[in-house]
Amino acid sequence: MSYAIEAEDLRKTFTGKREVKALKGVSFRVEEGTVFGLLGPNGSGKTTAVRVLTTILKPDSGTARVLGHDVTKKGALVRSLIGLAGQYAAVDENLTGRENLVMVGRLNHLDRSVVTQRATELLSQFNLVDAGDRPLKTYSGGMRRRLDLAAALVARPTVLFLDEPTTGLDPQSRNDLWEVIEQLVEGGTSVLLTTQYLEEADRLAKTLVVLDQGRVIAEGTPGELKANLGATVLEVGLNTVDEAGRTGQLLAALGSHQPVVSGTLVEVTVDDGAQAAMAGLRSLDEARIRPVTFTLREPSLDDVFIALTGHKSEEEKEAESAADNARRKNRRRSDERELAEHLPFSEGPQLAEEALGGSGSSSTGDNQ
Ligand SMILES: Nc1ncnc2c1ncn2[C@@H]1O[C@H](COP(=O)(O)OP(=O)(O)OP(=O)(O)O)[C@@H](O)[C@H]1O
Numbered sequence: 001m002s003y004a005i006e007a008e009d010l011r012k013t014f015t016g017k018r019e020v021k022a023l024k025g026v027s028f029r030v031e032e033g034t035v036f037g038l039l040g041p042n043g044s045g046k047t048t049a050v051r052v053l054t055t056i057l058k059p060d061s062g063t064a065r066v067l068g069h070d071v072t073k074k075g076a077l078v079r080s081l082i083g084l085a086g087q088y089a090a091v092d093e094n095l096t097g098r099e100n101l102v103m104v105g106r107l108n109h110l111d112r113s114v115v116t117q118r119a120t121e122l123l124s125q126f127n128l129v130d131a132g133d134r135p136l137k138t139y140s141g142g143m144r145r146r147l148d149l150a151a152a153l154v155a156r157p158t159v160l161f162l163d164e165p166t167t168g169l170d171p172q173s174r175n176d177l178w179e180v181i182e183q184l185v186e187g188g189t190s191v192l193l194t195t196q197y198l199e200e201a202d203r204l205a206k207t208l209v210v211l212d213q214g215r216v217i218a219e220g221t222p223g224e225l226k227a228n229l230g231a232t233v234l235e236v237g238l239n240t241v242d243e244a245g246r247t248g249q250l251l252a253a254l255g256s257h258q259p260v261v262s263g264t265l266v267e268v269t270v271d272d273g274a275q276a277a278m279a280g281l282r283s284l285d286e287a288r289i290r291p292v293t294f295t296l297r298e299p300s301l302d303d304v305f306i307a308l309t310g311h312k313s314e315e316e317k318e319a320e321s322a323a324d325n326a327r328r329k330n331r332r333r334s335d336e337r338e339l340a341e342h343l344p345f346s347e348g349p350q351l352a353e354e355a356l357g358g359s360g361s362s363s364t365g366d367n368q
């Protein structure tokens with residue numbers, strides 16, 4: 001079997017104020033003509049791996065090959081075979097969409113006439129015909145993403161690297177982009193894409209790996225990953241932390257992984273959602289626990305991550321503690337408002353806010 005991309009024991013440590021081991025021995029292979037998903041939470045090393053594979057960054061050790069060519073020894077050749085749409089678009093704000101595409105083509109040593117035609121073709125393929133002659137600084141986020149992908153395709157690369165291609169896109173644009181990627185692969189292109197969305201990998205990728213803190217913690221097909229995890233997540237919200245703890249113990253029998261209890265929320269991954277819901281409700285009822293919410297949903301990458309590592313990603317924890325702080329602040333705000341509403345003056349709310357030294361707008365600002 002021939003491989004479009006091979007990574008063998010890639011290691012990269014960033015030294016600076018703080019030493020970061022971004023890649024701690026990452027290996028994977030991507031079959032030609034397939035989509036490969038590189039999944040992982042923030043900071044797990046996805047972009048670093050992409051930068052090594054696309055010759056932007058030298059690894060400390062290990063080897064990487066694209067279509068059999070070593071990326072450190074045959075950099076120029078590799079660059080002529082690949083396209084890259086980075087996490088942060090590498091385009092010129094002041095040029096129009098069309099001019100950006102032409103510039104990329106010229107940098108790839110393509111003939112002006114070939115490039116002009118290719119630019120027109122790509123603008124139409126990515127629904128950018130109307131916007132094509134406007135400067136990029138007038139584009140929306142989604143339009144930028146599409147132009148960035150178009151730019152990566154100007155030279156008709158055999159191997160395409162897409163770093164979080166659909167982050168920030170609305171569902172329609174995301175779907176359009178998925179279709180474009182599928183067409184490219186039908187035409188023989190090999191694609192490596194990084195993503196935070198399991199459903200994206202599920203729809204597109206033939207195989208994938210999950211990175212965590214610079215290491216591969218799981219690999220296989222999306223089906224294998226999900227089968228491992230359980231098909232559905234049962235999410236139960238309770239009134240108190242104590243009830244959540246008891247609910248966690250009661251629901252442990254339903255899934256193959258331990259339920260995750262965070263605050264008043266309990267999550268458990270199960271194979272048969274409907275069965276688990278019935279059994280779960282029955283045992284809660286017997287224990288006289290009344291849930292506030294009771295939901296079945298598809299597993300997210302975060303569930304996969306928790307199931308694989310037994311812990312939440314660092315960023316997720318940070319986000320949660322930020323959300324907790326915001327909630328606490330919010331609660332304080334609504335206490336203040338309640339107090340204000342009970343003051344016996346028509347200007348009560350305002351007076352009370354002044355007395356409490358807060359102003360509505362600055363406090364909501366803090367929470368965003
Ligand atoms: N140039 C750099 N200098 C120092 N540290 C870096 C550099 N680039 C990345 N890192 C660190 O290496 C780790 C991996 O970063 P990387 O960008 O590869 O993660 P990622 O998986 O792409 O994350 P995200 O989902 O947020 O894009 C992080 O801790 C990051 O802070």
Ligand SMILES: [Mg+2]
Pocket residue numbers: 046047048087163
């Ligand atoms: Mg990244």
